[in-house]
Amino acid sequence: MQNNNKKSIYSWALYDWANSAYATTVMAGFFPIFFKSYYSVGTEVTVSTAQLGFANSISSFVVVLLAPLLGAVADAGSLKKRFLFLFAFLGILMSASLALVEQGNWQMAALIYTLGNIGFMGSNIFYDALLPSVSDDKNVDYVSGLGFALGYLGGGILFALNVFMVQEPSFFGFSDEAVAIKASFVSVAVWWALFSLPLLLFVKEKKRDKEQKNILLVAGYLRLKKTFQRVRSLKGLFLFLVAYWLYIDGVDTIIRMAVDYGMALGFDSNSLIMSLLIVQFVGFPATLLVAKLADTLDTKKVIYLCISVYIFIIVFASMMEEEKEFYILALLISLVQGGIQALSRSYYAKMIPQKYAAEFFGFYNLLGKFAVIVGPLLVAFVALFSHNSRLSIASVAVLFIFGGLFLFFVDEKKVAKEVREAME
Structure with a gap:
């Protein structure tokens, strides 16, 4: 398999361009606003924050249950692409279905959003697991960064169009903003489906052996059990996964709850949407620069730099007063x-063997999605019991602090050697 084939690399990275439309327009952008003002109209702001937090947590919990087993099965049968497109289809269908939900029906909106999140996050398990198939140790930082960078750009382009649709609904033939927002959910489904095709056509994975067909599920369970046992004994890898679980909890919570937090402070929704556009278009070059910086310095050091910036962000957010x-x-x-x-x-x-990529990325995503259970729940419960939105967002800082502490004890070269020896 050619790990440096440019067609495979760009086809893989374009999937981030495709599904980031859901992350921007639906998850981070219009759904939190529309949920408060339309689906959950008339509900107290802290209650709707809790409802949104619970919806995010439930979807993450389902993925937590599925991720390790599906990763093991995918490795046993070389089914990464098939599982990716199965979950992508669910996300695409649910994104379009949001357009059918009527005003005040927050229960149905939350259910469809939850299923859409499961599709989005589930497909990312197998998207991540295909990274070793299109990269090697020399270019993995760049290829990984390229995926996220294209995700920012692609998601940002469609989001910009969706914002224009909502601000000028009559220009597009829509009767009002609500109809325009629903149309934007449909546009996400079309965009996601269309730009997923290059990965389907040009990214290859090893075909499963014929003799595996009848024992596929059993093999998945056996590999899952074996990996659980090994991960517990792999101290370095375990420490990284704990560190990642903590700090990525903070990252994902901010992604999903930032707009809701701004609305709780009384900021204008248009200002919040425009700020998200900044994230998308500045995020494109910034991600590539950060990935390049890791080549010059060290990946771990640059992760620490990002954690430090996030701690400052949280402190700043908890004290801000004005929309600007x-x-x-x-x-x-x-x-x-x-x-x-x-x-x-x-x-x-860099720390895991390519042969077991989906299985180990199942655990990686398991912890990432488990984090997205804890983070929104933390924000939801602090908001409910304190009735203080500033305190709820400030509570996220502890996750970055402890994540950084655990990361300190990780040496990727020693971990890679330890994992390789254990899996032989």
């Missing part, structure tokens, strides 16, 4: 959000 400060917040986030995600993925890829 939210733009500054968005700019700071855009500088490190893609970088910390890309480098965490490539850092982990």
Whole structure:
């Protein structure tokens, strides 16, 4: 398999361009706003924050249950692409289905959003697991960063169009903003489906052996059990996964709850949407620069730099008073959000054997998605019991602090050797 085939690399990276439309327009952008003002109209702001937090947590919990087993099965049968497109189809269908939900029906909106998140996150398990198939140790940081960078650009382009649709609905033939937002959910489905095709056509994975067909599920369970046992004994890898679980919890919570937080402070929704556009378009070059910086310095050191910036971001967010400060917040986030995600993925890829990529990335995504259970729940419960939105966002800082502490004890070269010897 050619790990440096440019067609395979760009086809793989374009999937981030494809599904980031869901992350921007639906997850981070219009759904939190529309949920508060339309689907959950008339509900107290802290209650709707809790409802949104619970929806995010439930979807993550389902992926937590599925990720390790599906990763093991995918490795046993070389089914990464098939599982990727199965989950992508679910996400695409649910994104379009949001357009059918009527005003005030927050329960149905939350259910469809939850299923859409499962499709989005589930497909990313197998997208991540295909990274070793299109890269090697020399270019993995760049390839991983390219995926996130194209994700920012692609998601940002469609999001910009969606924002124009919502601000000028009559130009597109829509009767009002609500119809335009629903149309934007449909546009996400079309975009996601269309730009997933290059990965389907040009990224290859090893075909499964014929004799595996009848024992595929059994093999998946056996490999899952074996990997659980080994991960517990691999101290270095275990420490990294704990560190990643903690700090990526903070990253994902900020992605999903930032707009909701801005609305709780009374900021205008248009200002919040424009700030998200800043994140998308600044995030594109920033992610590539951060990935390049990792080549010059060291991947672990640059991850630490990103963690430090996030701690500052949280402190700043908890004290901001004016809408213009939210733009500054968005700019700071855009500088490190893609970088910390890309480098965490490539850092982990350096420590695991390609033969077991889907299985180990199942665990990687397991912890990442488990984090997205804890983070939104933390924000939801602090908001409910304290009735203080500033305190709820400030509570996220502890996750970055402890994540950085655990990361201190990780040496990727020693971990890679330890994992390789254990898996032989």
